[in-house]
Amino acid sequence: MTDTRAEAAYSRSLAAFRTPTLDLLHGRFAPFVVAALSILFTADRPSVAIADAHAEVAEILDELRSAGHDDEERRLPSGSGREVCRTWAKVGWLVQQIDDDVEVYRLSAHAVEALEITGRTGAGRTRVSNSRIRTLLEAVENLSDNAEADPIRRLVRLTAERDAIDAEIARAELGDLAPLDDEELLEEAENVLHLARELPADFTRVAESLKAMQRDVVAHLRRDERPTGEVLREYLQRAKDVMQSTPEGRAFSGALRLIGDADRIDALTDQLHVLLRQPFSQRLDAAQRAELDAIGRRVELGVEEVLAAQRRASHVITGQVKTHDPLRDRQVDDLLRDVISGLHAWTRDTSGSHIVDPVRSLPRLDLGHLRQSISDIRPPGTPAPLTDADDVEFVDADTRVWGGPRYAEIEAYLAGLGEEFDLADAFAGVDDDTRRPVDLLGMLEIAHRNGLAEGEGVSIVEALRPDGTTRRFAFGAVTARTHKEEQHD
DSSP states (O other), X not given: OOOHHHHHHHXXXXXXXXXXXXXXXXXXXXXXXXXXXXXXXXXXXXEEEHHHHHHHHHHHHHHHHHTTTTSSTTOSXXXXXXXXXXXXXXXXXXXXXXXXXXXXXXXXXXXXXXXXXXXXXXXXXXXXXXXXXXXXXXXXXXXXXXXXXXXXXXXXXXXHHHHHHHHHHHHHHTTOOOOOOHHHHHHHHHHXXXXXXXXXXXXXXXXXXXXXXXXXXXXXXXXXXXXXXXXXXXXXXXXXXXXXXXXXXXXXXXXXXXXXXXXXXXXXXHXXXXXXXXXXXXXXXXXXXXXXXXXXHHHHHHHHHHHHHHHHHHHHHHHHHHHOOHHHHHHHHHHHHHHHHHHHHHXXXXXXXXXXXXXXXXOOOOOOOOOSOSSOOSOXXXXXXXXXXXXXXOOSSOGGGGSSOOHHHHHHHHHTSOSEEEHHHHHHTSOGGGOSHHHHHHHHHHHHHHOEEEEEEEEEEEEEOTTSOEEEEEEXXXXXXXXXXXXXX
């Protein structure tokens, strides 16, 4: 019979090893992945432009290959820096975002956790020190005090703490306080670094939970399965739960309270600088000293990442709510489905070498006459009858001179030129009133209607406008006919 406890433990282990965190640590190129990600992303550089990341990973690969680290069992991945980064994004170690109109990479929560495990393991032995035990005992004591509902017991505890503080003040006044030795201070510093390494993964998990919540809300709105108000209420409740009901949410809330107090964060920065000037800090290596100095900055960057994710989620959801139109979305979905089905049908009947002419313009829709006003529900009627001719006033100037060609005068003029004539010569001999640019077009139209023959030369004519100005036109020599040639079968 199968042991259910063993089976349950094995199932949990299988699930753990399927996560991107352990996949990164147990992958074929795990040492290179950890080294490259730790170089690309630091406490002062939480995001990297995609183009810069591709170039830097390619440079790291070239340096390691030239140093001979790719000789045994292919310890370095093949391909360019771009291909390597794309693979990391595909398996969930990098996240693509847009910051200030620039596409960047960020570490996912799984990658941050993997780097944290690697850094904690490679930093040296884990000490069961006074500092860590005291941290555990203080956490348990604080939990017990907060859970204590008996006011008498809480009063006894607070009185004991006050007496201990008074006794320590008295010893300090007498100069009887013995400073801790460097070994104990070093243990305290290592415990601080251990606690600080756990923060980035928590911050990243909060930001990713906000992004996942944003995707879920937008998906629910687009599917139009429930009323918009109900979806938004769920979004607000989930946002509250993220900050209050999850470990990463509690870590973020605590950091937000810390960073919200400017005096507190300034004091933290000053304390870290003082610690780095103490003699015991010289026993820390350069990486530990830099990590200790960056604690305040790491907290600030983590909080900024979460707040940016929260603002981005609110902006996307607000925009989706404002532009949400179920009818339009359904029409777009139907159109896309029709296009996809049409493409499937086309690919079944078409070879791969078939050339497709692109659609360069869409046809115009003739809608006819549309009503211009909705104030009057009655259909438009017939126009009012024209007034009598006796009431019409004419201006002195002949405005017809600016109108179209004088076809009647042109046809009468051309009728007296014989069977064939040169169009340029005919236009040059016409009266000034009929030698306008528009009359040249009318003459060409009449010549084309009766039949014409094009020559090899170029004709140049001068047209006279009604205001007295002239324009010169050049066109291919044309011999026209006065009468249209009859067609015989």
